[in-house]
Amino acid sequence: MEPGPVKRLAFALLILALSATVLGSCSGDDGDTKTLGNRLTFVARRVGEYDVYLPMNGIHPLELTRSLPWDGFPVWSPDGALIAFYADRNFNIQDRDDNLEIYVMSQDGSSMSNLTNTAANDAFPYWSPDGSSIAFYSDRDGNGEVYIMKADGSEVRRLTDSGEVDIPFGFSPDGSRLGFISGRTGRLQIYSMRADGSDVKRLTDSSGNDLSPAWSPDGSHIAFESDRDGNADIYVANADGSNPINESVRPLRDGNPTWSPDGRRLAFVSERDGNAEIYVTDIEFSILTRVTSQPREDSQPSWSPDGARLAFVSHRDLTPEIYVANADGSGQTRFTINEDVEAGPQWSSGSKLAFEESDQGRRDVYVVNADGSGLVRLTNDQAPVAAQ
Numbered sequence: 001m002e003p004g005p006v007k008r009l010a011f012a013l014l015i016l017a018l019s020a021t022v023l024g025s026c027s028g029d030d031g032d033t034k035t036l037g038n039r040l041t042f043v044a045r046r047v048g049e050y051d052v053y054l055p056m057n058g059i060h061p062l063e064l065t066r067s068l069p070w071d072g073f074p075v076w077s078p079d080g081a082l083i084a085f086y087a088d089r090n091f092n093i094q095d096r097d098d099n100l101e102i103y104v105m106s107q108d109g110s111s112m113s114n115l116t117n118t119a120a121n122d123a124f125p126y127w128s129p130d131g132s133s134i135a136f137y138s139d140r141d142g143n144g145e146v147y148i149m150k151a152d153g154s155e156v157r158r159l160t161d162s163g164e165v166d167i168p169f170g171f172s173p174d175g176s177r178l179g180f181i182s183g184r185t186g187r188l189q190i191y192s193m194r195a196d197g198s199d200v201k202r203l204t205d206s207s208g209n210d211l212s213p214a215w216s217p218d219g220s221h222i223a224f225e226s227d228r229d230g231n232a233d234i235y236v237a238n239a240d241g242s243n244p245i246n247e248s249v250r251p252l253r254d255g256n257p258t259w260s261p262d263g264r265r266l267a268f269v270s271e272r273d274g275n276a277e278i279y280v281t282d283i284e285f286s287i288l289t290r291v292t293s294q295p296r297e298d299s300q301p302s303w304s305p306d307g308a309r310l311a312f313v314s315h316r317d318l319t320p321e322i323y324v325a326n327a328d329g330s331g332q333t334r335f336t337i338n339e340d341v342e343a344g345p346q347w348s349s350g351s352k353l354a355f356e357e358s359d360q361g362r363r364d365v366y367v368v369n370a371d372g373s374g375l376v377r378l379t380n381d382q383a384p385v386a387a388q
Contacts, residue, residue, distance in 0.1 A: 071103070071379040073124070074365045076348040077131045077151075081107060083378070084115075084125040084134060085365055102136055104151065107352070107367065109378030115153030126168050127151075128195070129175040135159075135168045135195075146180050148195065159197035171195070172239070173219040179203075181211065190224060190241070203241030212256055215239070216263045221283075223247075223257035223266060234268055236283060247285045256300065260307045265327075267291070267301035267310055278312055280327055291329040298323075304347055311335075311345040 071087040086102050100121040105112035116122035120140035127134055135148045141158060144165035149156040160166040162184040169179045169190075177192045188209040193200040204210040208228035215222055216239075223236050229246065232253040237244035247266075248254040254270045260280075267280050273290075276297035280289045292298035296315035303310060307327065314323045317334070322345045325332040335345070352367050365378045 071365050074346070075125055075127065076107075076346060077127050078129055079131055080348045082131075082151075083107060083365065084127065085379075086123045086125065087379070102134070102153075104134075104153075105378060107348075109365075109367075109376065112379070113153070115149065116156075117153075122147075124168060126170045126178075128171050129173060133195070135171065135178055137167055146178070146197075148178070148197075157197070159193065160200075166191075169213050170215065172215050173217055177219075177239075179213055179215065179222070181213070190222070192239075201240065203237070203239075204244070205241075210235075214257055214259055216259050217261055218263050221263075223259060225255040225257065234266070236266075247281075247283070258301050258303060260303050260327075261305055262307055265307070267303060267327075269299045269301065278310065280310075289328055291325060291327070292332075293329075302345060302347065303327075311347065313345075 071085055071089075074083045074085045076083055082104050083106075084102060084104050086100050088100050099119065100123045101114050101118070102116045102122045102125050103112055103114050115134070116136075116138070118138070118140050120138055121144075122136055122138045122140070124137040125134045126136065132151055133148055134151055135146060137144055138147045138158075139145075140147075143163060144167070145158055145162070146160040146166045146168045147156060147158050159178070160180065160182070162182055164182060164184040166180050166182045166184070169181060171178050172192070175195065178195050179190065179192045181188055182191055183189075187206070188211055189205065190203045190210050190213045191200060192203055203213075203222065204224070204226070206226055206228035208226055208230075210224050210226045210228070212225040213222050214224070220239055221236055222239055222241075223234060225232055226235050226244075227233075232255050233246050234248045234254045234257045235244045236247050236257075248268075248270070254268055254272070256269045258267045259265075260267070263283075265280055265282055267278060269276055270279050271277075275295070276299055277293060278291040278298050278301045280291055281287060291301070291310060292312070292314065294314065294316040296318075298312055298314045298316070300313045301310045302312065304324075309324055309326055311322060311324050313320045314334075322335040323332055324335055324345075364380060367376045367378055
């Protein structure tokens, strides 16, 4: 029997949960941090019921047993003028029927439009570097695959057809290739293809799972996490997958590699000193800087566009909060002060933070100035669909 859309989506999320490998973060409440310009987006859960979550790479944690619909995963367009996100605005409480759709709105919350509007699940949007297209995941044709559409939702095309779940992880910096993770061989491996779906290339072919891929800023390399040697380590390979080099070679887990904007450094999370902390290194791993040193885990580093600072999630205050620090670890500043979870900060232009907030089990997208002033609610999710 073919799995239903909710099960397919859950498997897709499991792939991304494995891909995230957020070291030391067992709560499952946090999403990855992302950068663009000098604003941040992040996921927040403040008030409401606790539910079951899966952490995902580059995305917020999805509630697998939620009680209310939400808007989430805000992703800035390359020019910072628009925000794409996916939402479940027609959630059926009785049968927990999911119908995720992808929306786009202006940075002030105006001009919101539903780009997908299908009966299936459409999620995980990724902007092309020129902002003209959005790659995304959909199970509209019976299996979770990679699709692409124009930024206005037109000209939707299916790019993969593997019979297994394929999840995009983003375009190469020049927009010529689109990366994705696939379980088509029985293991999670990294692939790329042209933006029209042709010329599919398998970038990794290991005995383990290869996860958390990230393009270098010049597109010449990919950094990723792999357990091929029996332990989670960071590898760097050429963009075609050749010459993979184990950069960390540690007995404990290293993961979540993130390139600096100039491509000369990697921020990552490591348990090498017994606790999940953030480190920065050159790509040869010859110069290592420990950015955080706390009794509780720090994770999900995200570079500022000038490479001078890192945003990250810290559990030092018992609940995950957003911090920003200089890349050498100095000047650590708490950006959020809330009773519940903050996660997934994303920089953009204009000194703003976009994030997701939960209020009584409902999630919406907000924007606030980086100093905490000027809070604006961009979405106003409707009530769930009552069971008939």
